[in-house]
Amino acid sequence: xxxxxxxxxxxxxxxxxxxxDAFLQTDPRxxxxxxxxxxxxxxxxxxxxxxxxxxxxxxxxxxxxACGPCAQVLEGLLSALTGxxxxxxxxx
Numbered sequence: 637x638x639x640x641x642x643x644x645x646x647x648x649x650x651x652x653x654x655x656x657d658a659f660l661q662t663d664p665r666x667x668x669x670x671x672x673x674x675x676x677x678x679x680x681x682x683x684x685x686x687x688x689x690x691x692x693x694x695x696x697x698x699x700x701x702a703c704g705p706c707a708q709v710l711e712g713l714l715s716a717l718t719g720x721x722x723x724x725x726x727x728x
Contacts, residue, residue, distance in 0.1 A: 663698040663701070665694050665698045666695060666698045666699045666702055667693075667698065669699070671695065672700060672703070673709070676706075676709065676710060677713070679693060679697075679700075680710055680713040680714050683710075684714060
């Protein structure tokens, strides 16, 4: 096996380990993408109003902390609700 094939195989193995490590570090309260997207509008409206939705929706909060794509959607909705230069608190 040449070095390129061997490195690609090694990269693939390290990627598996990295994904396993990320999975093992997942907060057990994490509600997942489906529930986070279902509650997105409620969560964002609470944030925009200056409330802390993390106490009411801890699983959704944990998910927004862990999932970059969902956090970006939340940030975009908050910008739409409050305006980009708002002094309202940002996403978790």
